[in-house]
Amino acid sequence: MRKQQGIQIIRLSLLIGIIVAAIFLQACNTQPSTTAASITTESIEPDTTVQAKDIYGIPLDLYNIVTGEVRRNQTLSDLLLPHGLTLQEIYKISLLPDTLINERKIKPGNRYLFYTRIDSLTEVPRYAETVFVYEKDPLHYVIIGIDADSIWARNKRKPVETRLQSASGVIETSLWESMQAADADPMLAVELSEIFAWTIDFFGIQQGDRYKVIYEESYVNSQSIGINKIVGAWFYHNETDFWAIPFVQDSIRSFFDEEGNSLRKAFLKAPLRFSRISSGFSHSRYHPVLKIRRPHHGVDYAAPSGTPVHTVGDGVITKVGYQKGGGGNYVKIKHNSVYSTTYMHLRGYGKGVRQGVYVKQGDVIGYVGSTGLATGPHLDFRFYRNGSAVNPLKVKAPPVEPVHEDKRQAYGVVRAFTIGTLKLL
Numbered sequence: 001m002r003k004q005q006g007i008q009i010i011r012l013s014l015l016i017g018i019i020v021a022a023i024f025l026q027a028c029n030t031q032p033s034t035t036a037a038s039i040t041t042e043s044i045e046p047d048t049t050v051q052a053k054d055i056y057g058i059p060l061d062l063y064n065i066v067t068g069e070v071r072r073n074q075t076l077s078d079l080l081l082p083h084g085l086t087l088q089e090i091y092k093i094s095l096l097p098d099t100l101i102n103e104r105k106i107k108p109g110n111r112y113l114f115y116t117r118i119d120s121l122t123e124v125p126r127y128a129e130t131v132f133v134y135e136k137d138p139l140h141y142v143i144i145g146i147d148a149d150s151i152w153a154r155n156k157r158k159p160v161e162t163r164l165q166s167a168s169g170v171i172e173t174s175l176w177e178s179m180q181a182a183d184a185d186p187m188l189a190v191e192l193s194e195i196f197a198w199t200i201d202f203f204g205i206q207q208g209d210r211y212k213v214i215y216e217e218s219y220v221n222s223q224s225i226g227i228n229k230i231v232g233a234w235f236y237h238n239e240t241d242f243w244a245i246p247f248v249q250d251s252i253r254s255f256f257d258e259e260g261n262s263l264r265k266a267f268l269k270a271p272l273r274f275s276r277i278s279s280g281f282s283h284s285r286y287h288p289v290l291k292i293r294r295p296h297h298g299v300d301y302a303a304p305s306g307t308p309v310h311t312v313g314d315g316v317i318t319k320v321g322y323q324k325g326g327g328g329n330y331v332k333i334k335h336n337s338v339y340s341t342t343y344m345h346l347r348g349y350g351k352g353v354r355q356g357v358y359v360k361q362g363d364v365i366g367y368v369g370s371t372g373l374a375t376g377p378h379l380d381f382r383f384y385r386n387g388s389a390v391n392p393l394k395v396k397a398p399p400v401e402p403v404h405e406d407k408r409q410a411y412g413v414v415r416a417f418t419i420g421t422l423k424l425l
Helices: 006-026 076-083 087-094 175-181 187-195 405-424
Strands: 063-069 111-117 130-135 140-146 151-157 161-170 210-220 223-237 240-249 252-256 276-279 282-286 293-296 299-302 308-310 315-323 328-334 339-349 364-368 378-385 388-390
Touching: 076 087, 076 111, 076 130, 087 140, 087 151, 161 175, 175 187, 187 210, 187 223, 210 405, 223 252, 223 405, 240 405, 315 339, 328 364
Parallel strands: none
Antiparallel strands: 063 111, 111 130, 130 140, 140 151, 161 210, 210 223, 223 240, 240 252, 276 299, 282 293, 299 378, 308 364, 315 328, 328 339, 339 364, 339 378, 378 388
């Protein structure tokens, strides 16, 4: 069950502190990542004479405050006009860069606040006559100051608290439901499925499988804004223990098992040995055959007809056939419960390629062709993560080598404390 208080969480905190210290020591020459816990909210301007400020850094005793939520179909003018701003002032605000405030992205339900000076006759240096705050999301907001002769705006972030959490449970129906029963963020199920993707088929987990996980979760105003990172995890499946131990190697934080082997296998950088990219991943590409714009959720590799096409990773062929939508002859491969790939416009298939066959990284699964809607021979290669298309060129694979020999001692410290902490749950 989820643990946040009591002796056990104190013990967890102490142990995790040692883990973090060990990771830091062994990665001291790398650029440390900035954690959410280091974020602070700046004031509009420093003023030692005013003490009481809200979470946006605005002095409470200088302003009358009105709060509200954006309603459906409301515009920036709808929000500003009722509070005395002129059309000229609203126009100037609308000219601010989209990175500050974009009227097209004002969302129903988002919170906004209006600050009007209590005593407009008394000059208070460094503070605007009127202040408008719009929350873009639970963490980010824009603050706009309006004076008689000037308008300024700044992007800000609220203070973030990072909490150490833990969850454990026994699976009765699904990992997702088990997380909910443990009062943990169900998105942990997604995180675990990605960490253990190469070692556990999460479509085949069974009743009675068990898990333990320690993680960091970020909060703003006591509201969770998501999981920050996994600190360590254990999964019991098919009468086997699976450990996930975080370690920084080659400047990348990745997960390893108790023997120091990477939990992931690499993908080949490209499915063709000799080729050039003729068209990239796009949400709106002009189709050369259909003469219309439509999404192209893949990468096209131009190559001579008959060039061998290789699978970028181990997996099971799930589909072989002809795609009527324009893909022509294609092969789809499921690599694990998270990743799958598709190869389209093939002239023909590799030897023995058929549905249900297991292929290994580098195996020839087909040959470049121009079947389907194609102006010339090329391969349309698509990469899917949890069923959604992602840009193959931007998939960042962690190192797949085991822990380096010169890092074994540091890894041993991290491993001992990670496993020891998880066993306390």
